[in-house]
Amino acid sequence: MRRTPSRTALAAAVAATAASLVLVSGCGSDDDEASAAAPAPTGTPAASSAPTTTGSTGGGVDVVLHDAGGAEVGTVTLTPVDGAVRVEGHFHGLPSGSYHGFHIHQKPVCDPKAADGAFSTAGPHFNPAGTPHGEHAGDLPPLLVDRDGTAQLTAETDRFTLDGLRSGGVALIVHAQPDNLAHIPDRYRASDAPSPGPDEKTDATGDAGDRIACGVLAKA
Numbered sequence: 001m002r003r004t005p006s007r008t009a010l011a012a013a014v015a016a017t018a019a020s021l022v023l024v025s026g027c028g029s030d031d032d033e034a035s036a037a038a039p040a041p042t043g044t045p046a047a048s049s050a051p052t053t054t055g056s057t058g059g060g061v062d063v064v065l066h067d068a069g070g071a072e073v074g075t076v077t078l079t080p081v082d083g084a085v086r087v088e089g090h091f092h093g094l095p096s097g098s099y100h101g102f103h104i105h106q107k108p109v110c111d112p113k114a115a116d117g118a119f120s121t122a123g124p125h126f127n128p129a130g131t132p133h134g135e136h137a138g139d140l141p142p143l144l145v146d147r148d149g150t151a152q153l154t155a156e157t158d159r160f161t162l163d164g165l166r167s168g169g170v171a172l173i174v175h176a177q178p179d180n181l182a183h184i185p186d187r188y189r190a191s192d193a194p195s196p197g198p199d200e201k202t203d204a205t206g207d208a209g210d211r212i213a214c215g216v217l218a219k220a
């Protein structure tokens with residue numbers, strides 16, 4: 001299943017049954033650059049605003065995600081493997097039967113009560129190269145949630161290193177809607193777009209909607 005590292009090697013090997021995949025892809029407020037500069041949360045529920053990195057496994061690190069109500073909904077393990085990072089997630093209690101955008105966001109802050117929307121404190125996608133959506137380092141394969149609200153995801157990417165993520169800390173976000181990955185053919189044009197194809201918001205967020213779960217990978 002390993003692939004030779006390459007720019008396009010965001011290989012998602014969905015584990016287990018196809019029906020159990022969970023997609024999370026929209027980034028409702030991912031394009032809210034202002035939120036990226038938000039300071040650490042104040043007066044927010046500890047359940048999901050405190051660092052939720054809980055431990056390490058085999059050289060990797062576990063990130064626990066909580067929903068906006070503070071309930072734990074899953075754990076993602078990030079493990080360095082041959083110049084890439086293996087991403088293994090196990091979720092429960094998510095909206096059933098649908099795809100959900102799933103990304104790494106820039107700031108290690110998960111504030112469910114943020115004024116700009118739950119978890120807007122995590123800022124935009126982790127995107128140190130400044131590339132369009134679909135090519136962001138933090139663009140992960142979407143989650144496909146089973147009818148029972150569980151989802152399993154195994155993927156591998158060489159778009160970042162674990163050390164790179166930990167140098168500043170990041171957040172993992174599950175969205176309410178699918179992620180279009182800015183795959184908008186040129187025959188489409190948004191009403192406010194200067195040219196055919198995806199508009200600025202789609203390029204930034206994939207139109208994945210609200211942020212429904214968040215977990216912090218703390219700076220280390």
Ligand SMILES: [Cu+2]
Pocket residue numbers: 025026027030101102103104105125173175208
């Ligand atoms: Cu996102």
